[in-house]
Amino acid sequence: MSRPFKPYPFSPRHYVGEVPPLVGAHDPEKRAVAIVGGGPVGLTLALALARHNVRSVLIEADDSVCTGSRAICISRRSLEIFKRLGVVDGFLQKGLPWTGGRSFYRDAEVFRFAMHQDDEQSLPPMINIAQYQIEQLLLDEVEKHPDLIGIRWQTRVTGIEQKPKGGAALVLQTGDIGWTMDADWIVACDGGRSTIRDALGLKLTGTTYEGRYVIVDIELDSARATERLAYFDPPSNPGSTVLVHKQPDNVWRIDYQLRDDEDPDAAIAPENVMPRVQSLLDSMGETGAWSPIWITVYKANALTLERYRYGSVFFAGDAAHLVPIFGVRGANSGIDDADNLGWKLGCVVNGTASPGLLDSYSDERVFAARENLSYGMKSTEFMAPPSFAFDLMRTAVLGLAGKHEAVRPLINPRQTHAIAYLNSPLNAATDDTFSCGPKPGTVLPECRLLRRADDGTNTAIHLTDLLGPCFTALRFDDKTAPDDAWLQLQRTLADRRIKLQTVKLTKIDMPNMTCPHAIDQTGRLHEMFDATPGTVYLIRPDGHVLARWRNGNAQTVLHTLTATLACQ
Numbered sequence: 001m002s003r004p005f006k007p008y009p010f011s012p013r014h015y016v017g018e019v020p021p022l023v024g025a026h027d028p029e030k031r032a033v034a035i036v037g038g039g040p041v042g043l044t045l046a047l048a049l050a051r052h053n054v055r056s057v058l059i060e061a062d063d064s065v066c067t068g069s070r071a072i073c074i075s076r077r078s079l080e081i082f083k084r085l086g087v088v089d090g091f092l093q094k095g096l097p098w099t100g101g102r103s104f105y106r107d108a109e110v111f112r113f114a115m116h117q118d119d120e121q122s123l124p125p126m127i128n129i130a131q132y133q134i135e136q137l138l139l140d141e142v143e144k145h146p147d148l149i150g151i152r153w154q155t156r157v158t159g160i161e162q163k164p165k166g167g168a169a170l171v172l173q174t175g176d177i178g179w180t181m182d183a184d185w186i187v188a189c190d191g192g193r194s195t196i197r198d199a200l201g202l203k204l205t206g207t208t209y210e211g212r213y214v215i216v217d218i219e220l221d222s223a224r225a226t227e228r229l230a231y232f233d234p235p236s237n238p239g240s241t242v243l244v245h246k247q248p249d250n251v252w253r254i255d256y257q258l259r260d261d262e263d264p265d266a267a268i269a270p271e272n273v274m275p276r277v278q279s280l281l282d283s284m285g286e287t288g289a290w291s292p293i294w295i296t297v298y299k300a301n302a303l304t305l306e307r308y309r310y311g312s313v314f315f316a317g318d319a320a321h322l323v324p325i326f327g328v329r330g331a332n333s334g335i336d337d338a339d340n341l342g343w344k345l346g347c348v349v350n351g352t353a354s355p356g357l358l359d360s361y362s363d364e365r366v367f368a369a370r371e372n373l374s375y376g377m378k379s380t381e382f383m384a385p386p387s388f389a390f391d392l393m394r395t396a397v398l399g400l401a402g403k404h405e406a407v408r409p410l411i412n413p414r415q416t417h418a419i420a421y422l423n424s425p426l427n428a429a430t431d432d433t434f435s436c437g438p439k440p441g442t443v444l445p446e447c448r449l450l451r452r453a454d455d456g457t458n459t460a461i462h463l464t465d466l467l468g469p470c471f472t473a474l475r476f477d478d479k480t481a482p483d484d485a486w487l488q489l490q491r492t493l494a495d496r497r498i499k500l501q502t503v504k505l506t507k508i509d510m511p512n513m514t515c516p517h518a519i520d521q522t523g524r525l526h527e528m529f530d531a532t533p534g535t536v537y538l539i540r541p542d543g544h545v546l547a548r549w550r551n552g553n554a555q556t557v558l559h560t561l562t563a564t565l566a567c568q
Contacts, residue, residue: 005270006219006291009249010132012064017154017174027181031057032349034170034181036157036196037189039066040131041317041334043138045187047085048342050148051469054349057150057181058142059157059172061190065139068294069217069253070131071331072245077418077443078335079123080464080543088123090137094248095127101228103411107235107283110401111411120524121446122462126415128226128247130217131331157195160186160313168312185345186313189334192301194319200310204303204322207377211384212264213298213325216254216273220281220290222246228413229284230383232398236279241383244280251293254280255325257384264297300324300380302373308362314341321369326379329372329416336419337365343469343541347565352498356567360426368419375414382411418443421544425567428538428547428560437529438537438545445528449505450519458509463525464543466518470499471546472539473557476531478506483515489554498561505531 020027033049035042038060049056074082074091082088100114115125142149152174159171170181188196197204229244236242243255254277258267266272273295281290301322308315317334341361347353385391401408420442421427427440438444444467450458451465466472475486486502493500504517507526520526529537536552537545538560547560 006293008067008130008132008217008251008293009219010130010136012132012136014064015151015153017063018152019155019174019177019179022179025177025179027179030167031055031181031183033057033185033187033345034059034183035187035189036170037191037317037319038062038135038139038151038153039189039191039317040071040134040138040331041338042187042189043135043142044081044085044335045189045316045338045342046142046149047087047138047145048338048469049346049349050145051085052343052346052350053148054346055148055150057152057183059152059155059170061154061156063154065132065135067132068130068296069215069247069251071134071328072128072130072247072253073328073332074127074129074134075328075332075416076121076123076125077416078332079127080443081335081339083123083464084467084469084543085141087137087141090140091127091129091134092123094133094137095129096226096246096248097124097127098226098228099125101230101413103230103232104234105232105398105401108402110398111408113412115415120448120462122464123446126328128245130247130251130253133248134331157190157199160196160199162311162313166312184312184349187341187345188313188315188319189317189338190319192318192322194315196313197305197315197319200313202305202310204301204305206301206303206322206373208303209300209324209380209384209386210260211300211386212258212267213255213300213384214258214267214273215294215296215298216256216277216292217247217294218252218254218277218290218292219250220252220286221250221288222252222286224284224286230413231280232394234280234283236283237276242280243383244284252290255298256280258297268295268297270295298325300326300384302377302380304366304369304373306366308337308365309358314345314358314361316341316365320365321373323369323372324376324380326383327372327376327414327416329376332416333368333372336368339542340365346469350497352496353565354567357565360424360567364421364424364426367421367423371419372416379414383413426540426546426564428564430547430549432548433550434530434548437531437548440545440547442545443543444539444545447520447525447528448522449525450509450521452509452517452519458519461518466503467539467541467543468501469541470501471541471561473500473502473552474537474539475502475504475552476526476529476535477504477533478508478510483554485554486515489558492558493561498565500557500561
């Protein structure tokens with residue numbers, strides 16, 4: 001049975017709108033980076049910049065974190081990014097991990113999928129956590145860095161002017177006060193209705209689907225396992241597709257497709273939503289009391305800008321691309337945008353890289369968006385067929401899937417995965433004689449290792465634990481003697497304010513080794529990377545491989561980093 005609407009089991013903090021000291025109507029302090037939009041993407045970018053000691057200011061129109069579940073699934077790749085930003089513990093404590101899901105046609109199960117998960121992984125493939133909780137966890141960390149990250153709450157952007165010699169002026173409104181702010185770089189993270197995008201006269205291009213989904217959050221106490229549930233043409237809602245996700249704090253997210261003849265405004269009226277939810281819960285065998293919390297309507301889009309850099313202005317997240325919810329690529333791709341742009345913008349602001357490096361952000365992330373859109377469109381066309389032909393194909397697949405295993409993969413929701421920038425302009429040209437291992441442009445795989453502490457004890461870690469807000473050279477080398485060339489490399493780069501850490505990887509414990517090292521006790525990492533003594537993998541600050549060499553040396557690494565940061 002349903003009860004009247006009740007609030008989320010969450011109490012957000014609310015903030016007043018304040019302006020800095022003004023000279024006339026102008027903020028006299030020129031900002032290095034202004035981030036428009038304080039959602040998951042903007043908050044992630046601010047933290048990424050702070051890791052490079054770059055100051056930024058967030059401009060947020062609202063007075064608190066968002067309402068409604070919105071983005072609810074955080075991928076392993078996003079969790080790896082949060083780990084490097086020092087915030088992953090809160091996500092793992094609050095989020096509900098899951099590894100797979102089931103799909104049903106009418107009342108029969110027709111497909112079951114499982115995402116990659118083994119003992120080598122440090123993080124689950126996916127967690128469910130509502131967007132307001134995502135934002136609060138990121139905001140908690142942001143507020144620990146008031147010297148590096150400022151926030152202007154209840155402040156709207158009403159205009160932008162790019163300057164001929166670089167930088168831009170933002171026209172802002174806080175309450176009744178209109179004022180302007182100058183910044184060297186502007187990053188628009190202001191969502192699908194981006195004010196910055198509109199002000200610059202830019203348009204998203206791609207495909208807009210006619211089908212609409214109602215999204216409902218309810219409170220329901222249930223012991224059901226956390227997994228993705230999809231119901232096609234269920235008896236509880238004939239002709240529709242329904243998705244169900246369990247969230248923290250006994251909140252459940254239900255998405256169901258509207259029929260073409262249904263009016264979206266009428267469809268979200270409580271008297272029309274409640275019976276459908278009750279019918280679904282009855283069919284699932286959920287008999288507990290429940291309460292509606294939030295209702296909205298959603299329309300699938302597969303759209304992107306052609307470029308994500310326009311002079312001193314960058315676009316990230318939904319301001320740059322709109323991805324269908326199927327496959328949970330929206331927030332996750334935006335978090336990846338922030339991670340990619342964060343280290344590059346950090347290097348440029350700190351004077352260690354040419355501004356030309358920033359063009360690679362657009363190159364890489366437009367490529368990633370198009371790949372995400374390709375998968376998202378395939379999922380959308382199956383979840384909500386846009387034509388009679390697609391509907392006919394889906395009905396045939398679902399009807400055959402119960403007895404014919406070969407067609408079941410066509411039901412696969414194609415969950416988000418890390419994108420490999422195999423054609424990135426940053427990938428170093430190396431003598432690639434490797435038979436396996438991560439190629440330049442790809443994300444490091446995970447592997448268990450041991451790390452020797454100063455007291456002689458070994459601690460269990462994972463490969464991604466070795467990464468930081470810097471370049472990392474992974475050196476497969478069992479020699480215990482200090483390597484003067486590598487020490488000189490680090491001194492040379494430090495003089496240029498370029499951060500590089502080198503980590504030796506050995507197969508056996510080397511008690512006398514004085515430099516940082518980790519032990520590949522099973523030899524699995526050496527095998528995965530096709531590594532032999534002398535092999536070097538050079539890793540970018542965002543965890544992507546920049547280069548690899550069968551016989552690497554300090555001079556080659558120096559040349560590669562110099563060329564990368566000069567964008568040559």
